[in-house]
Structures are given as structure tokens and as C-alpha cells.
Amino acid sequence: MPxxxxxxxxxxxxxxxxxxxxxxxxxxxxxxxAALRILSLLLxxxxxxxxxxxxxxxxxxxxxxxxxxxxxxxxxxRPSPNGLVGVCVVTLGGYLLARSNAHNVAAAKxxxxxxxxxxxxxxxxxxxxxxxxxxxxxxGAAPVKPRLTGALVRLCLxxxxxxxSRAGLDCDLTARRSRRSAACRSWARARAAC
Amino acid sequence: MQKLGESKGSVLMVAVAAxxxxxxxxxxxxxxxxxxxxxxxxxxxxxxxxxxxxxxLLRDPTAFRCGRAGVxxxx
Numbered sequence: 001m002p003x004x005x006x007x008x009x010x011x012x013x014x015x016x017x018x019x020x021x022x023x024x025x026x027x028x029x030x031x032x033x034a035a036l037r038i039l040s041l042l043l044x045x046x047x048x049x050x051x052x053x054x055x056x057x058x059x060x061x062x063x064x065x066x067x068x069x070x071x072x073x074x075x076x077x078r079p080s081p082n083g084l085v086g087v088c089v090v091t092l093g094g095y096l097l098a099r100s101n102a103h104n105v106a107a108a109k110x111x112x113x114x115x116x117x118x119x120x121x122x123x124x125x126x127x128x129x130x131x132x133x134x135x136x137x138x139x140g141a142a143p144v145k146p147r148l149t150g151a152l153v154r155l156c157l158x159x160x161x162x163x164x165s166r167a168g169l170d171c172d173l174t175a176r177r178s179r180r181s182a183a184c185r186s187w188a189r190a191r192a193a194c
Numbered sequence: 195m196q197k198l199g200e201s202k203g204s205v206l207m208v209a210v211a212a213x214x215x216x217x218x219x220x221x222x223x224x225x226x227x228x229x230x231x232x233x234x235x236x237x238x239x240x241x242x243x244x245x246x247x248x249x250x251l252l253r254d255p256t257a258f259r260c261g262r263a264g265v266x267x268x269x
Contacts, residue, residue, distance in 0.1 A: 029224030030234060033217045034241035040213035043206045051203025059207040066215035074219045102201060 054101040061094025 047056045064087045071077040079087065221238070228234035250257050 023227050025227040026224055026234065026237075029220045029227065030238040031241055033220040033224060034238055034245075036213050036217045036220070037242055038245060040210045040217065043210045043213070047203040047206035047210060049203075050206065051201045055201055056203045056207040059204055060211050060214070062208055062211040063214045063218075066212050067218055070215045070219045071222075075223055098204065102204075 052101070052105050055098055055105055058094040058098035058101065061090050061097075065091040 050056075068079055068084070068087060071079075221234075224238065225231060225234050228237075
């Protein structure tokens with residue numbers, strides 16, 4: 001039986017660890033990059049939490065303009081004239097985009113505030129009508145039939161609930177509930193039906 | 195630049211742009227002195243992750259809980 005002997009490992013065939021030498025510049029650059037990246041992520045999250053995305057994100061186009069300065073100061077890199085023109089175009093475009101978006105957002109906020117004010121006025125008018133209805137139907141000279149009163153109160157409650165839900169108001173109907181016992185019963189029935 | 199100062203988020207985003215310009219420069223500096231591209235990537239991500247993990251561990255240790263109990267708590 002022939003014996004198979006393994007060849008002697010040569011010095012060239014041995015496995016050695018890769019030559020990984022970490023310089024101080026490498027560690028310094030990685031540490032600074034990591035620290036600034038963490039800080040930038042925190043500021044990024046705060047910025048998009050404070051303002052709309054359409055207003056804040058276009059300002060990231062300022063990065064190439066600042067990169068021209070930092071790259072020249074840190075590693076002495078200079079952009080070409082065509083590159084400088086491109087950087088100016090990109091930065092100016094981002095700034096104009098952010099400015100127009102800010103104008104649109106401000107106009108939309110003003111329109112929303114106007115609509116909310118109109119809804120509050122409408123809800124206040126509806127509450128006043130509800131108050132008059134209860135007073136007239138219970139204490140007026142001509143008594144209103146209970147069935148008719150219940151239907152009117154039901155209708156009024158539906159309108160008021162729609163208005164209040166839109167305007168975000170909380171109309172205190174329970175205070176009015178204690179005014180008249182007859183109106184109270186009609187109101188309770190109408191509320192249960194609603 | 196008048197519109198820029200009106201929104202606090204815009205000012206913060208300009209600061210982010212400035213920081214990104216610095217990180218890009220440091221990235222290039224580090225890659226030029228790194229043995230390999232993957233080595234720089236790994237070290238940079240490791241240095242980024244370690245402080246965040248330490249902060250999270252100190253602030254909310256239960257954030258690292260995993261397994262069935264954690265999933266049921268989320269549900």
C-alpha cells in the first residue's frame with residue numbers, strides 16, 4: 001500500500017493575517033466623520049419635525065457650495081470653473097425651490113385658519129338656534145307637540161354634532177338639559193336616537 | 195435670505211448641509227489613508243453605532259429586548 005505523505009508546507013504557502021495597518025489619519029477621519037454624522041442626523045430629524053419637508057429638504061442643496069470651501073480648506077481640492085457654475089446653479093435652484101414652497105405653505109396655513117374661523121362662527125350660530133328652539137318650545141305661549149319638539153331637537157342635534165365635529169368644539173349641552181324637564185326628556189330621547 | 199431665518203427647520207437643515215460637507219471631506223481623507231474601502235466603511239459605521247447603542251442602553255435598556263415577550267409587548 002503506497003503511503004501518501006503530505007508535502008511540507010512552504011513558507012510561501014502558509015496563511016498569514018492580512019497586513020492591515022491603521023494609521024492615525026484613518027482613525028481621526030473615521031471618528032470625525034462618525035461624530036459629525038450623528039450630529040447631522042439629530043439636526044436632520046429636528047429640522048423635519050419642525051418644518052414641512054418641502055421647505056426644509058431643498059436646503060440640502062447647499063451641501064455642494066459648502067463642500068467647495070471645506071474640501072479646499074481640508075484637502076486642498078479645487079473645483080473646475082464648470083464645476084463652480086454647476087454648484088451655483090444647483091444651490092440657487094434649491095434656494096428658490098425652498099422659498100416658493102415656504103410661500104405656498106404660509107398661504108395654505110392662512111387659508112386653513114380662515115376656514116376654521118368660518119366653521120367656528122357657523123357652530124356658534126347653530127348653538128344659538130338650538131338654545132332658542134329649546135326656550136320657545138317649552139316656555140312659549142303656544143306649546144309645541146312633544147313629537148314635533150323631539151324631531152326638531154333631533155334635527156338640530158345632528159346639525160350641531162356635524163358642525164361641532166368639524167370645528168372641534170365641545171358644546172356643553174348638558175347645562176341646557178337642566179333648564180326644562182319636558183325639553184330634557186325630548187332631548188334625551190333625541191340623543192338616544194342619534 | 196430673509197425667508198431662511200423665518201423657519202427654524204430651514205436653519206437646521208442648512209447646518210445639516212454644512213455638516214454633510216464636512217463628513218464628505220473627512221470620508222475622502224479617511225479612504226485615502228485606509229488599507230481598504232471596506233475597512234474604512236466598517237470602522238466608520240462601528241464608531242457611529244457604538245455611541246448610539248450606548249446612549250440607547252443607558253436611556254432605555256428595554257429597547258434591546260427581543261424575542262416573544264418583546265413582540266407581544268409591541269402588539
